[in-house]
Amino acid sequence: MTASTIPSNPAGFRNVVDTLRPRTFRYLFRLCRNRHDAEDLLQETLVRVWTRRHQFRGDGRLSRFVRRVAYTTFLNSRRQRTHPSRNWTLPLVSADSNADPGIACARRDNRKQLAVRLDALVAELPETLREAFVRFQMRGVPAQEIALSLGITAKAVFHRVHRARAILRARLAPSERCP
Numbered sequence: 001m002t003a004s005t006i007p008s009n010p011a012g013f014r015n016v017v018d019t020l021r022p023r024t025f026r027y028l029f030r031l032c033r034n035r036h037d038a039e040d041l042l043q044e045t046l047v048r049v050w051t052r053r054h055q056f057r058g059d060g061r062l063s064r065f066v067r068r069v070a071y072t073t074f075l076n077s078r079r080q081r082t083h084p085s086r087n088w089t090l091p092l093v094s095a096d097s098n099a100d101p102g103i104a105c106a107r108r109d110n111r112k113q114l115a116v117r118l119d120a121l122v123a124e125l126p127e128t129l130r131e132a133f134v135r136f137q138m139r140g141v142p143a144q145e146i147a148l149s150l151g152i153t154a155k156a157v158f159h160r161v162h163r164a165r166a167i168l169r170a171r172l173a174p175s176e177r178c179p
Contacts, residue, residue: 013053017046020066027067031074041077045070051149080140121171125164132157133164 024045029038048069056065122130122138131150135141136157143157150157 008053010050013050016062017049017066020063021046023063024066024070028070028074031071032077037077041070041073044077045073048073048145076140076142076145117172118168121168122164124171125167129160129164129167132160136161137165 021042025038025042028041028045029035032038032041045066049066052069056062122134125133132146135146136143143154143161146157147154
């Protein structure tokens with residue numbers, strides 16, 4: 001398949017991708033050995049193929065291009081799972097095993113309230129900062145990929161994430177911040 005056969009309209013692109021969908025799903029299923037993960041990765045792969053269709057040079061098969069995007073998507077999902085610092089989660093219990101159960105319960109409640117408060121603060125961020133922050137910090141999408149989709153540099157993505165963190169830090173009261 002050449003670059004001239006990749007339609008730029010969504011309906012035509014869907015027809016082309018529908019022929020590759022079963023093979024791509026089987027490939028992803030073999031990689032992750034979980035049907036639900038494979039379905040999620042397939043959807044993410046198809047979105048990435050759509051956003052990166054301009055990168056397909058046409059000198060090879062479209063199926064190879066889709067397979068490469070699928071493999072990269074799989075690796076990114078595994079990388080996100082192996083780097084806990086990229087996951088935006090708050091521990092709900094104290095790491096201190098000798099902690100008083102009442103204190104641990106209070107901390108758990110405070111953490112839940114903090115998570116709700118953070119969600120509200122993230123929603124209040126300016127659109128450009130929020131989009132970069134959510135994708136990078138909460139979803140673990142690589143900065144280079146965010147930069148491509150937003151039409152900016154990776155350095156600009158890091159700058160936006162840094163500014164978003166600074167705003168969130170300033171809006172959180174010192175008593176609300178994580179220890």
